[in-house]
Amino acid sequence: MALNTWLPLIVVATSLFAALGIFLLREERHTLRSAFNLSAAAIKLGLVIWMAIGVLDQVRYETRYTLIDGVSFILRADPLGIMFAGLSSVLWLFTTIYAIGYLENAPNRSRFFGFFSLCVASTVGIALAGNLFTFFLFYELLTLSTYPLVVHRGTAKSLRAGKIYLAYTLGGGAVLLLGVAALHTLVGDVEFSAGAGLRVLDPALHPMLVVIFVMLIMGLGVKAALLPLHGWLPTAMVAPAPVSALLHAVAVVKAGAFGIVRVVYDVFGIEFAWQLGLLAPLAVLASATILYGSLRALAQTDLKRRLAYSTVSQVSYIVLGTALFGPVGTVGGLVHLLHQGLMKITLFFCAGNYAETLGVHRIDELDGAGRRMPATSVAFTLGAFGMIGVPPLAGFVTKWYLGIGALQAGMEWVVAVLVLSSVLNAAYFLPVLHRIWFRPQRAPWPDEHFHAHRDTHPWLLLPTLATAAMSLAAGVLAGMPFSPLYWAEVVVHQSYLP
Amino acid sequence: MSSALFYAWVGVVLCGLGLFGFILHRHLMRRLLAFNIMGSGSFMILVGLAQDGRGADPVPQALVLTGIVVAVASTALALVILRRWYRVSGESRLPEDV
Amino acid sequence: MSVALPLPWLIVVPLGGAMASFLVPERWRVRLGLAVLPVMWLVTLAVLGDLAAHGVQVHALGGWSAPLGITLLADGLALGMVALTTLVFSLCAVHAASHAAEKGHNGEIGFLWPLLWFLVAALNSIWLSADIFNLYVGLELLGLTAVGLVALTGSAEALAAAMRYLLAALLGSLCYLLGVALLYAAGGSLALGDLGTIAGSGATARVALALMTLGLILKTALFPLHAWLPPAHGGALAPVSALLSALVVKASLYILIRLWLALDPDVATAAAANLLGALGAGAVLWGGWMAWRQTKLKYLVAYSTVAQIGYLFLFFPLVTGTSTIAGGLAWDGTLLMLISHALAKAGMFLAAGNLVLAMGSPLIADLSGISRFRPLSLFSFGLAGVSLMGLPPSGGFTAKWLLLQSALHSGQWWWVVVLIVGGLLSAAYVFKVLRHSFVEGPKRDHFNSPPMAMELAALALAAAGMGVGLAAQSPLTWMRIGSPFGVGG
Known part of the structure; x- marks a missing residue:
């Protein structure tokens, strides 16, 4: 039993210690650092799986510590948290492998991997946070630990991107802090408990709660890249590929989306949020972001920027699912948390592979890339089809559940948004696929490397293929135990349908 | 007006004069002198006001003795720094006042 | 005796x-x-x-x-x-x-x-x-x-x-x-x-x-x-x-x-307390702005002190004529702010001293490339900076949280604005330093190296400034002994 009270903390601490160890290692100890990094990632994944199994058996894992009177530091493994923690630790392992390959011979690797581990520690902290205060703690730590990754290259462009990133995230953090503090004043320590503390408040305070909700969503919306607050995401693309992959697939944007899920379900409670009339505006905002992101993605000529706008659009599916009042819509939103992570990280790995192997950054340079790099291109195709929502891939499962959920919630217009968005997704992904597979190579590759390899360096290729296979499996095997869909249903059953 | 209160009022006047000089003058030596005048003024207030109507009181006397020691030490330190500053920069005012 | x-x-x-x-x-x-x-x-x-x-x-x-x-x-x-x-x-x-x-x-x-x-x-x-x-x-x-x-x-x-x-x-x-x-x-x-x-x-x-x-x-x-x-x-x-x-x-x-x-x-009186609070707010804003404008590293840190002192003066309006809860929170918050600022600022000055020694120049612009050669001192600087910005998990954050709670409890929301804006301003000047040190400019590799003990002293202070945020309960309980806000001694 004693172990169960420490396990959530240990899971967070694994990557924290990894970070510490990596900072202490000297720059040139590459092999030792890689070994250290990978074993920490593997241990963390093992622990999260252990807790996942326990959570299914209703075992309680909780670390609790009184920080100051009335404020506790709580880490707790509930199904929703484990879902996000699992995603982060799986993708951390793959991204670490990828990054080791990607940064071979690059300077400042110690700094990079140190902050990388810190970033994962904060993400898992966000996942396991048991109250709003602890969530905020790790949410801000994430901002701090990603900044050095965004500016990693040290060029004028990346420093500018870092400035924009900070302006957005610290501003959002300030608004979030205001919301958290205000809520704390009203109800005391805000534990995640399906709105139990808020429902009983005096109805005269309801307008105040609406204001607080708006502040919380604004603060979280910055990282989730909701519509007017998405500006940092495309500029942050200057970061190295593994960082973009991690920022866009797991850590940052998902932290925001996950926070919105927590606020709606666990702070306000979905029913109470619905009674306050907060869900419909949120759904409209999410839909607007979905369409806007897709439209902007169409206009991009740079591959990574197109993927970035695609992220803007896709993350809002999660928010949309959250805003649909009903279990099916919830399942759709939650499952997309995992699906989008797997698919988007695959796509970013592929973009990194093209850039590293061929020196290709723009979409019109991709002509004929399928012949030179078939495996990467297959992975890219899987990811893109998944995003469009071609059955039976992962994206289809999401859209199916979201559609049904929308009908149940009585928001028929959402179906139209989903259809329109799928059309737009197709419109910006299919031409890329066409270039890759069906156009002949036009000119010599801008900057070719790894001539000896048929595709690209195995450290780059293997994680790409693994995540692509997982995103395929998530769709095809959606009905099997431990699939993302299965887990999303567990979350809904255990937490929201008592 | 008792003589004690009279001393206190003289102290107030001295303090005012000292403050006036401290703010008005730029030359560091003059400012230091002004400060000393202020100090003497406040000592007179301290002794005078406390003894007004209550007769002789040893406590303020002891305080003022301590205060004088402190003032002498401060003045000495200020003079040392002033001399150094004059030797290094050739100025007798602070840089922003030159 | x-x-x-x-x-x-x-x-x-x-x-x-x-x-x-x-x-x-x-x-x-x-x-x-x-x-x-x-x-x-x-x-x-x-x-x-x-x-x-x-x-x-x-x-x-x-x-x-x-x-x-x-x-x-x-x-x-x-x-x-x-x-x-x-x-x-x-x-x-x-x-x-x-x-x-x-x-x-x-x-x-x-x-x-x-x-x-x-x-x-x-x-x-x-x-x-x-x-x-x-x-x-x-x-x-x-x-x-x-x-x-x-x-x-x-x-x-x-x-x-x-x-x-x-x-x-x-x-x-x-x-x-x-x-x-x-x-x-x-x-x-x-x-x-x-x-x-x-x-x-x-x-x-x-x-x-x-x-x-x-x-x-x-x-x-x-x-x-x-x-x-x-x-x-x-x-x-x-x-x-x-x-x-x-x-x-x-x-x-x-x-x-x-x-x-x-x-x-x-x-x-409350009016006098509010005046002190207003001056504190002025200090937070003006000090933060001036710190951001400095070109010399240590002057930036010094102006940051001007700004941080301002937070401490919010104590007066928050305890004068407010409820016991708000007063107690302000007492805790101010003392924690004082402690964490003392630790973080001392760490930051020592780290800045090490960086200046390493660069051989007092200018922030000359920091370029230092993240590779003196990572430990830079890390200490950043760590201390986190506390000054009031970001978690640091003493500065927990203190700011308490002050925020106190301001909200006593309904004085204008101090909330000061706390939040002050945090953003300090982020601006701390990250200004970090940004310059991340620049990969022309390769420079003749940094001086201060002895390890100097870097460790800075790190220890900065780390203590962080740690006090997570272990705030016991120092605060101790410092309530004999105070007007003591809870049962």
Whole structure:
């Protein structure tokens, strides 16, 4: 039993210690650092799986510590948290492998991997946070630990991107802090408990709660890249590929989306949020972001920027699912948390592979890339089809559940948004696929490397293929135990349908 | 007006004069002198006001003795720094006042 | 009143250290200093043990009680400050000692150690004094020592800064002394504990409080009376700057807090408290803005002190005329802010000193490329910066959280705005430094390397500033002992 009270903390601490160890290692100890990094990632994944199994058996894992009177530091493994923690630790392992390959011979690797581990520690902290205060703690730590990754290259462009990133995230953090503090004043320590503390408040305070909700969503919306607050995401693309992959697939944007899920379900409670009339505006905002992101993605000529706008659009599916009042819509939103992570990280790995192997950054340079790099291109195709929502891939499962959920919630217009968005997704992904597979190579590759390899360096290729296979499996095997869909249903059953 | 209160009022006047000089003058030596005048003024207030109507009181006397020691030490330190500053920069005012 | 009582030793040991250090040849001063440090720790721990075992201690020096004698009062607040002083001073001393071992001595720098010990004696006497005149003597001793430390390098810049500092300090003490004179005339007692009952609520007490407050905020460098601080703190040696920013400016604030809590609420009115809060808000905004505009690293850190002092002055509006809950939160928040700022700012000044030493230039723009060569010092700087920005998980954050709660509880939302905007401003200047150090400009590889102990001292302070955020409960519980906000002692 004693172990169960420490396990959530240990899971967070694994990557924290990894970070510490990596900072202490000297720059040139590459092999030792890689070994250290990978074993920490593997241990963390093992622990999260252990807790996942326990959570299914209703075992309680909780670390609790009184920080100051009335404020506790709580880490707790509930199904929703484990879902996000699992995603982060799986993708951390793959991204670490990828990054080791990607940064071979690059300077400042110690700094990079140190902050990388810190970033994962904060993400898992966000996942396991048991109250709003602890969530905020790790949410801000994430901002701090990603900044050095965004500016990693040290060029004028990346420093500018870092400035924009900070302006957005610290501003959002300030608004979030205001919301958290205000809520704390009203109800005391805000534990995640399906709105139990808020429902009983005096109805005269309801307008105040609406204001607080708006502040919380604004603060979280910055990282989730909701519509007017998405500006940092495309500029942050200057970061190295593994960082973009991690920022866009797991850590940052998902932290925001996950926070919105927590606020709606666990702070306000979905029913109470619905009674306050907060869900419909949120759904409209999410839909607007979905369409806007897709439209902007169409206009991009740079591959990574197109993927970035695609992220803007896709993350809002999660928010949309959250805003649909009903279990099916919830399942759709939650499952997309995992699906989008797997698919988007695959796509970013592929973009990194093209850039590293061929020196290709723009979409019109991709002509004929399928012949030179078939495996990467297959992975890219899987990811893109998944995003469009071609059955039976992962994206289809999401859209199916979201559609049904929308009908149940009585928001028929959402179906139209989903259809329109799928059309737009197709419109910006299919031409890329066409270039890759069906156009002949036009000119010599801008900057070719790894001539000896048929595709690209195995450290780059293997994680790409693994995540692509997982995103395929998530769709095809959606009905099997431990699939993302299965887990999303567990979350809904255990937490929201008592 | 008792003589004690009279001393206190003289102290107030001295303090005012000292403050006036401290703010008005730029030359560091003059400012230091002004400060000393202020100090003497406040000592007179301290002794005078406390003894007004209550007769002789040893406590303020002891305080003022301590205060004088402190003032002498401060003045000495200020003079040392002033001399150094004059030797290094050739100025007798602070840089922003030159 | 036996000699075994450790309380006076908190002042006697550093005073003795100062004298001895002054008398021995220069080459022994560092070793002597390091030898006295463990004694300081022993006495500090003994006093803390006494507090834990017997509660608040009162000690009349030489058996002479007030009003003629000098009384020492050791409540939670006082001993919290004593412990903080010992901790910060030890690490600054390690920094100074390893710097001396690297460089050897030249000229007046030899006086560093006697002055440092005098500084500790002055600080401890202020923390422990229970009467307003003894506080005056402590303030003067502190001011003169601090001025001496600023002037130590002997450069024109340092001398001008010291002169300016001295003038401000002298004017401040005189204002304070006039206040003491008025209060004594009104009440016939100097003991802090009697002020509330004896001084009453007359006009004399108000004028006295106004004069003392004016003198003390001048010494604390509260906006707009802060002009003397940046050159003094920005120009001194790194460990001196660290001690000045971490502890010395806090001493006058400490007296102010004691005074306000001792005096009747009719004297320390809400309007006056709001004025102090408004000046604090001005300090937060102006100091943050000026820090962001600096081109010299240490001046940036010094202006950051101006800004952070502002947060501490929000204490006055938050405790005056508000509910017990809001007042208690403000007390906790202010003390935690004070502690975490002391640790973080000392760490930041030491780290900045290391960076300046490594660069061989005081300019922020020359930091380019340093993240590769002096990562540890830069990391310490960043860590301290996190606390100053008030981002979690740091002492600065927990303190800010408490102040936010206090402001929301008392319905004074405008201070919330100040806290939030101040945090964003400090992020702007801290990240300005980090941004420059991440620039991969023209390859430069002739950075000097300061000794490891100097980097570790900075890291330890910055890490303590972080850690106090996660372990805030016990120091805050300790510091409530004997305070008006004590919860069951």
